[in-house]
Amino acid sequence: MIRILLFILFLAPTFSRIVYVYNWSEYIPREAIEQFEKETGIKVKLSTYDSNEILYTKLKILNSGGYDLVFPSTYFVEKMISQNMLHPLEKEKLPNMAHLDSRLMGHAYDQDNRFSLPYLWGNSAILYHKGSVASEIVAFKDLWRPEFKNSVLMLDDMREAFAVSLKSLGYSANSTNPKEIKEAFLHLKDLMKNIRIFNSESPRQIFLTREVVLGLTFNGDAYKASGVDADLVYVYPEEGATLWVDSVVIPRRAKNKDEAHEFLNFLMRPEISKMISDSVGYASPNKAAQAMQNDSIRLNTTIYPTDSVIEKMEILSDIGEAVFLYERYWEELKVQ
């Protein structure tokens, strides 16, 4: 009896193949995972996180191991590459790469896509209740209007909040100039009387319960919310929104690299990428998947903004040591 137990305990796992996936919460539909398991016999162990910081901290503690596939956003990919935390992708194992949209490849955070491939992409712009505002919202600047006292939602994300302030002042969202950062901080401090809540877990719920009138939101959340409440409008501010790409990467010390590649290739299969994009409400970086999507999604500018809008957007990049200054101001802001 004991022998059998020992056998099960120590040997059984070597029979079945496993891949440890660590993804954002609500970012992959169950059907996709089930289909992969059925096709390949590889067991997917999924755990989820809510912020890049948590992912990064965990990977650091685990010395770039522990998981086989993770999904950091833009500037965290850059950070992880510079700290030698990632395994270069073995492109010959990823034929489905051919379907990817070239607009989302080769960005500064990983120029030749040696380590990362786009999984989903989106942006952060303004969502508002049309019926509750006196005049149209067109810019980040409008968040500062006195009539919105205590009715603004801000993402609880330092870089996103600073991006709003920097952009409304006409600076880059990736500014490392101390003078500009300070100015942005003072500007944000001004905004505090309008901010009712900081939240990035479920802005959608807060809009739907009408606790806030307007605020910074992710486009996928905005898409889902406006599907429930038609009074909600998502608008790209004239200063330009922030664009982000959530990538797939393999940590350097991942144990199941073959399985990870297999899963990654599966994720880039057009039908699968379509299934994921349809279900989570964010845009697919997969040309073939986009072509298969319903017009209601494919032509929806909340999910797929037009090229002229995208051109104005800025991608957040790693700002090095300037981040300390941001942090210091961010803390000061929240102590008020």
Place this chain on the structure above:
Amino acid sequence: MRKILVGLSWGWLGIFALLPLMMLFVVSFFHRGVSEFFVPGFTLENYIRLFDPIYFTVFFKSLILAVVTTIFCLLLGYPFAYFMASYGKAARSYLMILVIIPFWTSSLIRTYATMLILRTNGLLNTILLKLGIISQPMEILYTEWAVYIGMVYTLLPFMILPLYSAVEKLDRQYLQAASDLGASPWQTFVKVTLPLTLPGIIAGSMLVFLPAMGLFYIPDILGGAKSLVVGSFIKNQFLAARNWPFGAAISVFLCLLMGAGIWLYFWVKSRVSPEETKA
């Protein structure tokens, strides 16, 4: 056998309480790194930083939050415990169950439930509007009020339980004697009941005050994460800002503060009821 059990609990405490605390203490003297959590070395910078007005404000605000929460819990908990102790046996155990039931669910889930009650179109506003008590929905959620409601709600049982055991032990014959000797009910309360239940008041206050200093999800969820309390501040240092040495220094400082509080508790207790402490 006894040795093994004692050794086991010492080992457990050593590995899971003492060791991490020691590590925290050591790290609090290290330097901060850009790509590492800390760089070994020796600096007092992290402790000096604690006296920066910003961080001092964080401490001060958390302190106020904890003190006010404790006072509200005491004001609500004392009468409750007092009357609970004066009921018959059946009613008492029934009330006790009511106090304990909330512990069956995670307090995080209860905090989310509180959110549903407090929000603008939530249960509380709907009822008050229907009853005509208010004409416009109140904005409670994401204000300090919501934070206090959530804190008092979550920590009240910790006040009631020690108070109840103190009140229960109270010999009612003393009260009888006081009133026979001409004391008014108020005099009896101030001169007899209050001093005799003081150990319960102190124990309950400590049990509410200490966690109130550290709870971070209630201000985050119900207050809208607008104002930092020391708990979320420490969490941010470890997770978001990744400044482990500073986070460790704040934790060590908080531990010292709490240690002082507990020492004060024993000191007061030994003066209030010396014979009980000896036993």
